[in-house]
Amino acid sequence: MSLLALTLLVFFSSCSLEKQDKPDIFLIIIDTLRADHLGCYGYQRDTSPVLDSLALEGTMFSHFQAQAPWTLPSHGSIWTGLSVKAHMAGMRNMVSYGLDSRLNNIATILREENYVTLGFVNVMLISHSFGFDNGFDHYSVFDHGHGRAGATVDEVLEWLSENKANPNPKLAVIHLFDVHAPYDPPAPYDTRFAVNGAQGETDWITDSLGVVQNPDATSHLIDLYDGEIAWVDAQLGRLFSELRESGIADNAYIIVTSDHGEEFFEHGNWSHGHSLYQELLHVPLIISGPGITPGVIDSTPCGHFDILPVIAGFAGVPVPDGVEGIDLFSQRSPDRLIPSSGVIPGHVHLRDSEEFQSMCSVFNGTEKGIFNFYTMREQFFDLAVDPGEQNRLPLNTNFLQELEYYWSTPPVGHPHAVEGTGVEDDLSDLGYI
Numbered sequence: 001m002s003l004l005a006l007t008l009l010v011f012f013s014s015c016s017l018e019k020q021d022k023p024d025i026f027l028i029i030i031d032t033l034r035a036d037h038l039g040c041y042g043y044q045r046d047t048s049p050v051l052d053s054l055a056l057e058g059t060m061f062s063h064f065q066a067q068a069p070w071t072l073p074s075h076g077s078i079w080t081g082l083s084v085k086a087h088m089a090g091m092r093n094m095v096s097y098g099l100d101s102r103l104n105n106i107a108t109i110l111r112e113e114n115y116v117t118l119g120f121v122n123v124m125l126i127s128h129s130f131g132f133d134n135g136f137d138h139y140s141v142f143d144h145g146h147g148r149a150g151a152t153v154d155e156v157l158e159w160l161s162e163n164k165a166n167p168n169p170k171l172a173v174i175h176l177f178d179v180h181a182p183y184d185p186p187a188p189y190d191t192r193f194a195v196n197g198a199q200g201e202t203d204w205i206t207d208s209l210g211v212v213q214n215p216d217a218t219s220h221l222i223d224l225y226d227g228e229i230a231w232v233d234a235q236l237g238r239l240f241s242e243l244r245e246s247g248i249a250d251n252a253y254i255i256v257t258s259d260h261g262e263e264f265f266e267h268g269n270w271s272h273g274h275s276l277y278q279e280l281l282h283v284p285l286i287i288s289g290p291g292i293t294p295g296v297i298d299s300t301p302c303g304h305f306d307i308l309p310v311i312a313g314f315a316g317v318p319v320p321d322g323v324e325g326i327d328l329f330s331q332r333s334p335d336r337l338i339p340s341s342g343v344i345p346g347h348v349h350l351r352d353s354e355e356f357q358s359m360c361s362v363f364n365g366t367e368k369g370i371f372n373f374y375t376m377r378e379q380f381f382d383l384a385v386d387p388g389e390q391n392r393l394p395l396n397t398n399f400l401q402e403l404e405y406y407w408s409t410p411p412v413g414h415p416h417a418v419e420g421t422g423v424e425d426d427l428s429d430l431g432y433i
Contacts (some may be wrong), residue, residue, distance in 0.1 A: 022115070022169035023290060024252040025311055026243075027106070029078065029173070030232055031071060031123065032180040032272065033258035035064070035284040037229055045193060047229040050237040051256060051286060058254075058288025059296040061328070063365040065303040066260045068342030069280040070273035072096065072125045074259035074304055076413075079105040079132060081308030081323035084342040085360075085409035089130070091344045094353055098130030100413035104320040106308050107135030107171065113317050116170045118159065120152050121145070122177035130418055136173075145177045147186065149235040152176060157242050164246075171311070174239075178232050181262075181271065183224035189231040194223035204270050218264055225262065253289030253314045255307065266388065273344045276361040276370050277389050281340055289314070292329075301365040302328055303338040322412060337362040337399075339406040362402045369399030373407055 035041045038048040040055035041062070067077040068084050076082070076089030080103050084090060089099045099105070107117040119136045122145025126132040133139040140155065142148055156174060178185070182203035190197035202224060205213045236256075243249040261280045263269045272280050285302065287310070288294075305325035312319045313327040326333060341360035345353050358374035368389070370379040378395040 021251075022113070022316070023314055024170045024248055025110075025115075025172070025314055026252060026254045027078075027171070027173045027307070027311065028236065028254065028256045029075070029175045030179055030229075030256065030258050031175065031177045032260060032262050033229065033232075033283060034261035034279060035258075035282045036279075037226060038284055040286070041284060045226055047193075047226050048233045050233045050240065051284070054240070054254065054256065054288050055286045055295075057294050058286060058292045059298050061285040061287075061298050061300065061302055063299050063301045063363075064257070064283060064285035065301070065338040065340060065363050066258070066281045066283045067304045067338070067340050069260050069276060069340070070342070070344060071123060071259050072098075072130065073342035075099075075126045075132065077304035078257070078259070078307050079103075079107075080413070081305045081319070081325045082412060083305055083324050083339050083406070083409060085339070085406060086322075086324060086411060087413040088411045088415055089413065090342045092353075092357055094345070096130075096418045097415040098418045099132055099134070100415040101131050101134045103413050104323075105135055106173070106311055109135075109308075109312060109317055109320060110171045110315055111135050111137065113315060114168050115315065116163075116166060116168045118156075118170060118172040119175075120155055120173070121175040122148050122152060123175065123180075126175065131415065142177075146180060146182070147178055147184070149176045149178045149232045150238075153235045153239045156239065160242075160246070160248065169315070171315075176232055176235075179225065179228045179262075183221055183228055185224060185227035185231040189227040189234070190224065192227045192230050194220060194227060196220075198224055198227075212270055215265065222264055225264075251290060253287065253292075253311075255310070256284060256286045257304075257307065258283040259304075274356060276340055276343060276359060278368070278383070278387070281361070281363070298328070299365060300328060300332065300334055301336045301338050301363060302326075303340075335364070337364050337402045339363075339402075341406075360403055360407055362399055362406060367396070367399070369395050369403055371395065371400065371403045371407075 037043050040052040066074050068074040073084045073090035076087040076099050080087045111117045117136045119139040122142045124143035127141040184198045184202040201217045260272050263279050266279050267277050309319045309325045309327040339362050343356040343359045345356050354374050359372045361370040366384045368381045380393040380395040381389045
């Protein structure tokens with residue numbers, strides 16, 4: 001072998017080793033998953049043994065907050081590290097807006113660092129049409145991917161097997177839609193908590209005005225909802241086992257979260273998207289990987305916009321200017337107030353849409369303020385003594401100031417409206433309009 005050839009071999013080998021030193025990152029987003037329906041967050045049912053084990057192996061954030069009560073704007077915050085008022089993805093005046101392609105996101109910043117960026121998603125709201133594929137080398141989408149948790153895990157494992165020789169580190173974003181209504185888990189998970197399984201009602205029945213006709217089915221639908229969680233948890237168990245057996249897990253971070261929760265008439269409503277109560281905003285964040293202290297429960301107030309800085313920290317890359325979130329493992333800010341907004345009319349669409357899109361909240365872990373800048377209605381809750389938000393208090397002045405400050409946030413993203421054949425039908429099928 002010539003000296004030049006040997007030099008080139010050593011050079012490219014060192015480049016490969018450098019790339020392999022970067023960790024793989026798996027971001028798993030379970031659509032519509034409430035934190036309080038997981039065992040590690042105190043739920044009494046055994047819905048989540050796999051995620052409970054993952055929490056014991058890493059850090060669980062007990063005060064993690066969704067920054068919107070529905071899929072599109074929440075994913076915008078996960079992707080960009082920005083609040084909803086900054087990235088502006090969502091719905092305004094019954095018009096949908098996707099993600100501004102000019103914004104940095106988790107895929108664009110990691111691809112610049114030689115990461116292979118992969119997306120496996122199961123709802124049209126985060127599809128190519130809405131701009132969420134920007135920066136991804138591979139981005140597969142099922143517009144209505146309910147029931148595909150097993151198939152999606154298979155797809156991820158197949159890609160990893162076929163590309164095992166690729167020396168570059170990987171970012172894999174895996175979105176699972178199964179927990180979303182209709183609540184129809186496959187056997188045997190359909191009878192895990194529901195005596196009669198999914199026979200009969202698997203969703204809410206409404207009239208032409210959006211009024212629920214089967215409120216007496218609430219307990220049954222919760223049973224099926226919990227069965228969906230157990231089904232998804234089992235499929236993640238398959239994924240995690242393969243990652244361990246293949247050795248990938250030795251240098252990989254696993255991040256599990258949700259975009260929003262679900263209402264089961266705690267405040268007289270059902271589904272999601274149209275309020276800012278904790279049944280919609282309190283979602284899980286569990287992170288495990290190299291150097292993460294096991295068994296930690298972190299009570300720092302945090303939100304979706306913190307996921308991008310956390311991922312950047314794991315990858316050793318700088319956080320883009322203007323990002324509102326923080327790296328939860330290198331920055332401490334116990335006095336933070338986490339904002340949420342992006343409410344839509346949803347199934348009560350005959351009411352004024354301005355009433356919904358003018359609502360926002362801020363949360364510090366133990367207290368929460370909600371204000372509507374259209375109706376001027378205010379709400380304040382002491383979550384330490386009233387976690388169910390049933391006793392409305394006068395709005396704290398400091399919280400009102402923070403709400404006004406958040407509402408004045410200038411937009412950074414300026415997305416175009418997403419229109420065209422099928423968009424309204426898809427949104428209607430998903431229960432958003």
